[in-house]
Amino acid sequence: MKIERIELFAVRLPLKAVLTLARGASRSIEEGKRLVLLKMTGDDGTVGWGESGPSRRWSAETLESCLTSLREYLVPAVLGRDPFDIAGLHESMNRELAPMLDPGQPIAKNAIDVAAHDLVCRKLGIPLQSWFGAKRRSEVRLARLVSAETPEQAERITRDAVTEGYQGFKVKVGHWPTRDADILRAVRDAAEGGFVWPDANQGYDTEQALAMARLCAGLGITIFEQPVSVSNILGLEALRRSGLVTVVLDESVMSPAMIIDFLRRDLIEGIAVKVNKAGGLHHARQMCDIALNSGLKLIGSGLMDAPIGFVASSHLFAAYGMELPVDLNGPQFIAEDYLREPLVLERQTFCIPDRPGLGIEVDEEKVARFGLPVAA
Numbered sequence: 001m002k003i004e005r006i007e008l009f010a011v012r013l014p015l016k017a018v019l020t021l022a023r024g025a026s027r028s029i030e031e032g033k034r035l036v037l038l039k040m041t042g043d044d045g046t047v048g049w050g051e052s053g054p055s056r057r058w059s060a061e062t063l064e065s066c067l068t069s070l071r072e073y074l075v076p077a078v079l080g081r082d083p084f085d086i087a088g089l090h091e092s093m094n095r096e097l098a099p100m101l102d103p104g105q106p107i108a109k110n111a112i113d114v115a116a117h118d119l120v121c122r123k124l125g126i127p128l129q130s131w132f133g134a135k136r137r138s139e140v141r142l143a144r145l146v147s148a149e150t151p152e153q154a155e156r157i158t159r160d161a162v163t164e165g166y167q168g169f170k171v172k173v174g175h176w177p178t179r180d181a182d183i184l185r186a187v188r189d190a191a192e193g194g195f196v197w198p199d200a201n202q203g204y205d206t207e208q209a210l211a212m213a214r215l216c217a218g219l220g221i222t223i224f225e226q227p228v229s230v231s232n233i234l235g236l237e238a239l240r241r242s243g244l245v246t247v248v249l250d251e252s253v254m255s256p257a258m259i260i261d262f263l264r265r266d267l268i269e270g271i272a273v274k275v276n277k278a279g280g281l282h283h284a285r286q287m288c289d290i291a292l293n294s295g296l297k298l299i300g301s302g303l304m305d306a307p308i309g310f311v312a313s314s315h316l317f318a319a320y321g322m323e324l325p326v327d328l329n330g331p332q333f334i335a336e337d338y339l340r341e342p343l344v345l346e347r348q349t350f351c352i353p354d355r356p357g358l359g360i361e362v363d364e365e366k367v368a369r370f371g372l373p374v375a376a
């Protein structure tokens with residue numbers, strides 16, 4: 001089988017709320033969730049879909065960079081190749097856009113990786129989860145992302161979320177260090193026993209991170225995600241020595257090789273897996289395998305993924321048996337999408353589709369309706 005055709009569509013999906021990170025709003029309501037959809041067609045007519053959904057205040061990729069990198073370098077590198085050779089597709093892409101400390105524009109590469117997985121699983125007539133050879137769970141539970149400016153607001157958001165069925169709460173901190181302690185305490189108190197953890201997105205210096213780790217230990221919170229900057233290795237060492245909390249690395253580990261490097265240095269206890277930061281499912285599953293085989297805490301995450309990314313991640317996270325609620329928060333923020341049938345969430349639990357490939361159908365009329373006027 002050969003990849004015969006690849007089409008790119010730049011789209012903007014409307015948002016219903018703004019997500020605030022340590023560096024400010026991840027995007028404005030007006031900007032919306034902008035992404036590149038990728039339709040891959042095999043020489044027998046089988047189709048697979050992928051997407052690149054950058055979050056420019058999380059990492060340096062943008063809609064524009066994804067579009068030009070795909071069009072100029074990545075799509076030409078995989079056209080005519082066998083989609084079943086997913087490792088080979090990555091080798092071809094990496095020859096064009098070299099990996100460095102991260103996999104080299106992974107969010108752009110993710111669109112080709114996920115589309116190839118969708119295509120080959122549709123060809124085989126199997127759900128994506130079966131491709132991983134593991135069905136540890138048949139559903140994923142979603143965590144509510146709490147980004148609040150005051151403890152009162154955090155409490156209100158959490159109480160509403162409990163009513164909506166959420167059992168996990170990821171609290172964005174690192175933006176207002178003086179207020180973060182009160183915000184985290186308010187969420188913990190309102191969560192009714194739900195799993196609560198803070199994510200600082202590199203926002204703290206070492207002293208601030210240690211203070212927050214002490215607070216976590218006092219509140220019975222066991223996980224602290226990406227407390228310090230990627231370059232602050234001494235800060236990570238100080239947190240590791242403190243033994244106060246399990247540090248889960250997100251931005252620090254973008255690839256399987258980086259996890260192994262941190263393991264060798266005894267500087268890692270947990271990882272947040274995001275399919276898009278790894279450049280797709282092929283390497284994200286390797287990150288899960290390393291975590292499972294080395295006893296690392298494993299949590300599922302994303303970048304406000306639209307449905308293709310959301311469902312692809314869900315297949316992987318269920319395959320690897322993620323028990324904690326996962327931070328796939330697209331449904332929390334994205335108001336409308338491009339699916340023929342909407343995603344179904346039952347009390348914030350998503351059941352993995354038992355249909356070939358991703359198990360969702362893209363409505364190309366909706367893709368056209370949300371299309372951005374970007375030069376093809």
Ligand SMILES: [Mg+2]
Nearest residue numbers: 199225250272
């Ligand atoms: Mg994170």
